[in-house]
Amino acid sequence: MPKSKRNKPYSLTIPKKKGLELKTKLLQDVRNCIDKHEYVYVFSVRDMRNSKLKDVRTLWESSRFFFGKNKVMAIALGLTPETEYREGLHKVSAQLKGDVGLFFTSEPPDKIHKWFNGYQECDYARAGNKATHNVTLPQGPLSQFQHTMEPQLRLLGMPTAMDKGVVTLITEFEVCKQDAVLNPEQCQILKLLAIPMAIFRISLLCYWQKEDSSFTQLCALEQEATVLTASDEESEPNSQDVEPGSPDRSVD
Structure with missing residues (x-):
């Protein structure tokens, strides 16, 4: 005889949700990196490939990359001058929109900019990409x-x-x-x-320096930079404008 469904055991315990725990850990990890490293960069990725980003992470093992969960990272930095973790970081959190991430390092900016400007990896195109040639x-x-x-x-x-x-x-x-x-x-x-018709490339959008709490906005081609001090007045970012990243794209 088939087993009766009435005899099926049911658990009466409430499973513990890990979402809040993971977000709290990410927030703490970001703030630990702020304390540890001298510079905080916001970067964007063209033709994203997880394997390529992991390769870059390996090359910069003394630094730290975070990619995904933009809203949590923005809260960790601080959305306004009143809530920012360190002076000037609310300007960095305002840049966390779309497919961007955070890069923490203590290497000098000249070295960082030279390497990222020269780094690119060819890969095969995916559906939705445009053909580069006939x-x-x-x-x-x-x-x-x-x-x-x-x-x-x-x-x-x-x-x-x-x-x-x-x-x-x-x-x-x-x-x-x-x-x-x-x-x-x-x-x-x-x-x-x-x-191959895709090029994996990382572009640096801006960075914050711990020593003087300065914020530097970088242009797309890295040809010009405008330096703003933390005391410069700037409109406060709206927390509703910060888009969360996908959890499956997080890289610690």
Whole structure:
């Protein structure tokens, strides 16, 4: 006989939620880094890849990266001059909007800017990215592919067939056009062709210095910088304007 559902045990205890605990830990970790390091940077990422960001984190193991949960990090820094953890940090918290993160370091700014301005890694494009150039395959054999790949290529939309055991394009095939938005099939074809069209790059938006509590706003191309002291008047950020980051993108 099947077991009766009436005999199924039910737990009467209330499970403990870890959300508040994790947010409290993140807040404390951010403030510990403020006490430990001399500089706090806000950075943005182009063509985000978790593996690439982890590689950068490894290269800068003496520093600390936080990416995700912007609202919690903004609260840790302080949203207003009255609630900021240290003088001038409310200007940093106002920058935490969108796909940005915090970078804590004690290395001098010249070294930091030179390295990040020169760092970039190529990767394969994902659906939604724009093609950087035209890619068209001529009619004829595709000797780089094994014969077992032919069904997969046809499913991706390529007009292929087997000719004497060799994967062959029946007609000329246009994979993508420059500046056109790529779909998943095009991205997969470009990956199979070993053609990267994405560049992982980290841009520094601004930084705060502990020594004099100064805030420096950096331009996108790192060509100019405007230095503001902590005593300069500036409109206070609205906590409702700070967008929280996704929890799965957090990097400690």
